[in-house]
Amino acid sequence: MMPFETNVTDLDAIGLRRSRRKYLSTPMTQRTVDYLKSEITKFNQDSGLSIFLLEDGSQAFNGITKSYGMLKGVRSLIVLKGASSDAHLKEKCGYYGERLVLDATKLGLGTCWVAGTYNRKDPVFKCDDDEEVICVITIGHVEEEKSMGEQLTHKLTHRKTKPASEFYSLHHFDEKAPEWFLRGIESVMKAPSAVNSQPVHFVFDKLKHQITAHVSGKRPTDLIDLGIAKLHFEIVTGGTFALGNGGNFYHENYKNDFS
Ligand SMILES: Cc1cc2nc3c(=O)[nH]c(=O)nc-3n(C[C@H](O)[C@H](O)[C@H](O)COP(=O)(O)O)c2cc1C
Numbered sequence: 001m002m003p004f005e006t007n008v009t010d011l012d013a014i015g016l017r018r019s020r021r022k023y024l025s026t027p028m029t030q031r032t033v034d035y036l037k038s039e040i041t042k043f044n045q046d047s048g049l050s051i052f053l054l055e056d057g058s059q060a061f062n063g064i065t066k067s068y069g070m071l072k073g074v075r076s077l078i079v080l081k082g083a084s085s086d087a088h089l090k091e092k093c094g095y096y097g098e099r100l101v102l103d104a105t106k107l108g109l110g111t112c113w114v115a116g117t118y119n120r121k122d123p124v125f126k127c128d129d130d131e132e133v134i135c136v137i138t139i140g141h142v143e144e145e146k147s148m149g150e151q152l153t154h155k156l157t158h159r160k161t162k163p164a165s166e167f168y169s170l171h172h173f174d175e176k177a178p179e180w181f182l183r184g185i186e187s188v189m190k191a192p193s194a195v196n197s198q199p200v201h202f203v204f205d206k207l208k209h210q211i212t213a214h215v216s217g218k219r220p221t222d223l224i225d226l227g228i229a230k231l232h233f234e235i236v237t238g239g240t241f242a243l244g245n246g247g248n249f250y251h252e253n254y255k256n257d258f259s
Pocket residue numbers: 017018019020021068069070112113114115116117135157158159190191192193194195196221224225228
């Protein structure tokens with residue numbers, strides 16, 4: 001249960017979310033912290049990850065001023081980590097991390113995925129030898145409107161969203177893609193991705209009766225972006241993806257369209 005009434009749905013949150021890089025000093029309330037922690041416990045049970053909320057992780061952001069992002073006033077962090085031996089570690093961090101980002105958006109909080117501009121060697125991230133921190137998400141209260149600095153950073157990091165047609169390929173199709181599939185693609189266009197690379201490509205093959213989602217894997221963050229994109233597509237269409245690069249999509253209602 002959310003710590004207070006909100007009419008904001010997951011779908012709304014997908015549309016409302018933007019990366020926010022300047023945080024107010026007001027800490028999150030205990031109720032919000034408790035709620036986020038309970039969500040994290042649930043997601044860790046589902047996934048085998050060991051995500052945790054660091055209420056004050058500001059020291060890992062000290063001294064980083066000129067690099068990409070220029071985050072300001074960072075205090076609380078969601079640290080995404082898990083077993084190095086988990087073949088799907090990055091994808092799961094993307095999937096469950098974005099789940100938490102949408103939860104935070106519904107509560108009116110700002111978030112930003114951060115893979116680069118923080119000190120990952122800081123002792124606050126110390127973990128077991130068989131574990132790995134994949135990246136973090138900054139979280140906290142923000143001004144309603146973006147500050148000038150934030151707008152500038154947004155311009156530097158946010159290149160235009162690619163046209164929808166570049167997010168998918170249709171194989172063995174005589175007609176247009178079904179509406180529900182295009183709605184899924186639209187939600188993926190709104191997803192955050194590292195340096196706004198938008199690397200996830202969907203293939204809808206009518207002959208093989210399958211929809212799959214792929215990344216080239218050229219960037220170390222591609223598999224995180226894959227997990228994020230799969231979550232958005234699932235939320236909007238109501239189906240589920242198998243884990244993995246090239247994982248299959250399944251939806252009971254649309255099985256005549258594919259499998
Ligand atoms: C995996 C991942 C890593 C990211 N790393 C950083 C980062 O290190 N610094 C930063 O300022 N933004 C980072 N971002 C945020 C992206 O720049 C942002 O999502 C993208 O420019 C699209 O803008 P939007 O989130 O406002 O839609 C990252 C996003 C993702 C998904």
